[in-house]
Amino acid sequence: MLAPYPQLMVAGYRRYASYRQATLAGLATNVVFGLLRAAVLAAVVTQRGTVAGYDLPASITYVWLGQGLITVVMLWGDQELARRVRTGDVVIDLGRPWDLQAAMLATDLGRAGHAVALRLLPPAAFGALLFPFRWPERPTTWVLFAASVGLAVVVSFGIRFLLNASAFWLLDVRGVIAVWGVVGGVLSGLVLPLAWFPAWAQAVLRWTPFPALFQSPIDVFTERGDAVGVLATQLVWAVLLLLAGRTVLARGAGRLVVQGG
Amino acid sequence: MAERIYFRIVGSRIRSQLAYPASFALDVVAQFFGQGIELVVILVVFTQVSTLGGFSAAEVVLIYGLAATAFGLADLSVGQVEELPTYIRTGEFDVMLLRPLGTLAQLLSADVALKRVGRVAAGLGVLGWSLATLDLEWTPARVVLAVTAPVVGAVVLAAMWVAANAVSFWLVDGREVANSVTYGSNFSTSYPITIYGPWLRRMMCYVVPGAFVAYFPALALLGRPDPLGLPEALQWSSPLVAAIAVTGARLVWRTGVRHYQGTGS
Numbered sequence: 299m300l301a302p303y304p305q306l307m308v309a310g311y312r313r314y315a316s317y318r319q320a321t322l323a324g325l326a327t328n329v330v331f332g333l334l335r336a337a338v339l340a341a342v343v344t345q346r347g348t349v350a351g352y353d354l355p356a357s358i359t360y361v362w363l364g365q366g367l368i369t370v371v372m373l374w375g376d377q378e379l380a381r382r383v384r385t386g387d388v389v390i391d392l393g394r395p396w397d398l399q400a401a402m403l404a405t406d407l408g409r410a411g412h413a414v415a416l417r418l419l420p421p422a423a424f425g426a427l428l429f430p431f432r433w434p435e436r437p438t439t440w441v442l443f444a445a446s447v448g449l450a451v452v453v454s455f456g457i458r459f460l461l462n463a464s465a466f467w468l469l470d471v472r473g474v475i476a477v478w479g480v481v482g483g484v485l486s487g488l489v490l491p492l493a494w495f496p497a498w499a500q501a502v503l504r505w506t507p508f509p510a511l512f513q514s515p516i517d518v519f520t521e522r523g524d525a526v527g528v529l530a531t532q533l534v535w536a537v538l539l540l541l542a543g544r545t546v547l548a549r550g551a552g553r554l555v556v557q558g559g
Numbered sequence: 560m561a562e563r564i565y566f567r568i569v570g571s572r573i574r575s576q577l578a579y580p581a582s583f584a585l586d587v588v589a590q591f592f593g594q595g596i597e598l599v600v601i602l603v604v605f606t607q608v609s610t611l612g613g614f615s616a617a618e619v620v621l622i623y624g625l626a627a628t629a630f631g632l633a634d635l636s637v638g639q640v641e642e643l644p645t646y647i648r649t650g651e652f653d654v655m656l657l658r659p660l661g662t663l664a665q666l667l668s669a670d671v672a673l674k675r676v677g678r679v680a681a682g683l684g685v686l687g688w689s690l691a692t693l694d695l696e697w698t699p700a701r702v703v704l705a706v707t708a709p710v711v712g713a714v715v716l717a718a719m720w721v722a723a724n725a726v727s728f729w730l731v732d733g734r735e736v737a738n739s740v741t742y743g744s745n746f747s748t749s750y751p752i753t754i755y756g757p758w759l760r761r762m763m764c765y766v767v768p769g770a771f772v773a774y775f776p777a778l779a780l781l782g783r784p785d786p787l788g789l790p791e792a793l794q795w796s797s798p799l800v801a802a803i804a805v806t807g808a809r810l811v812w813r814t815g816v817r818h819y820q821g822t823g824s
Contacts, residue, residue, distance in 0.1 A: 323735035330739040333759060334747050341612050341754035342604055349607045470582070476589040480596055489600055494607055 302396055303404040310408025321416050324369060328421045332365040336429065350493040355432040356520050362425025363516045364488050366418035370410050370447060371454045371511050373482050379462035380471040392551055399543055403455055410451040432520050442525045446515040449532035453510045456539025466550025487513030507535040561660060565668055572671040583674060590677030594627050597749060598685060612753035613786045617693050619751065624686030625773035626748040629712030631678030637717040638675060639667050640724045641741060644734045647727055653821055662816055701780055711797045712772035716744055718804035719767055721812055728815035740767065748772040753786050768804055771797040
């Protein structure tokens with residue numbers, strides 16, 4: 299018998315593929331915000347020609363890739379594990395003959411696959427067709443970009459897994475998720491390019507996993523800096539976060555008490 | 560008579576949220592910073608440029624302060640309207656239709672997220688600071704404008720959201736489409752409309768009247784003409800726009816309710 303993980307990945311893909319209207323509505327939102335954000339960045343960049351290495355096409359590309367990546371990376375809105383901890387359903391998950399973290403990661407990768415096809419490509423194509431766009435100059439960039447997006451999803455999964463796992467201690471993770479919802483977009487380089495931040499903020503962020511979510515894949519696509527170095531950093535964070543997640547899950551499961559009934 | 564019922568409903572919702580003070584305080588703080596982070600973004604932008612769309616940092620902060628206060632007030636009073644899809648899906652909306660009270664009023668009072676005062680506080684703080692530090696030429700008309708602008712802006716936003724969320728009567732999951740209007744309006748009203756292209760700008764002046772939430776009142780307060788040459792009368796016409804928007808939203812909502820046929824399961 300096949301391991302369950304590839305099948306979970308397919309299931310993750312299918313789950314999202316069945317909501318076509320929601321996908322369309324989400325796309326519309328991404329595009330509206332893309333237009334607004336592109337206007338702000340364009341207003342900044344056209345005044346000076348280039349700002350911290352971003353000319354007009356680079357900023358436009360930055361905005362539309364970011365808008366496309368929102369759903370792929372899934373910064374907000376994942377509370378599944380926390381809900382299952384609160385309701386006690388997590389006991390069933392832990393009792394199944396699988397590795398819970400690996401199973402959830404497989405499902406999430408399937409979800410991300412659906413998002414790449416239907417939520418990343420259309421806004422990116424919209425931006426590329428209607429605005430000045432910076433295409434990669436080297437063919438290898440496409441491969442590196444794909445790898446970087448994949449790693450961004452794993453890093454994001456790692457962060458979301460840890461946030462959700464705090465439910466083992468807190469039960470109600472709304473506060474934790476709310477704080478992440480506020481700061482996540484800014485710290486990861488979704489809202490503004492991190493290169494525009496003051497030097498001290500950039501120096502601090504370099505030592506966090508947050509840029510790996512948005513800034514890294516976009517940098518790889520627009521060929522800013524050394525792509526291999528960027529990918530290596532993402533990989534290190536992905537591994538560290540997954541290991542941290544395993545430790546936290548083991549500890550949390552150890553203190554899990556489920557009310558009978 | 561009906562008003563008394565609404566007051567009692569809203570009062571009970573508020574008391575229920577204050578029952579867990581620590582959790583409530585944390586939520587308020589999160590809302591405060593959620594609104595504040597937008598200001599951080601504006602300030603980061605101004606580390607790179609000295610003007611944006613022809614406006615200085617202090618002037619953009621004034622626009623942001625007006626927009627944020629209006630958004631907070633609107634979110635506090637009609638933010639609940641974004642739950643409409645849930646009420647339709649679960650069939651709870653059918654229950655509302657049976658009660659002898661207005662559907663919209665019932666929906667809005669079904670839950671009052673008092674934590675959103677955090678947003679209002681952030682907006683008021685920025686607005687107050689901005690009005691105090693900008694060297695404005697105060698006239699009686701401007702004083703009245705400064706006090707009423709956030710409320711009028713909130714009415715414009717509230718009307719826009721009600722109309723946008725009414726799409727859920729036609730679409731099964733219209734939440735995301737409506738969200739692009741709700742949260743899009745928070746973002747778009749915080750900047751001078753001069754940064755948007757002509758197409759988006761016309762849209763914000765005449766279709767989704769976001770420009771009247773903060774941009775035009777801010778011009779009137781600053782006493783500067785519109786850089787794009789739009790007539791000065793527009794700067795003082797937000798209350799009129801608010802009245803038109805409310806009428807429009809009522810019409811859309813009523814049509815939606817008439818069209819509504821239930822989810823059928």
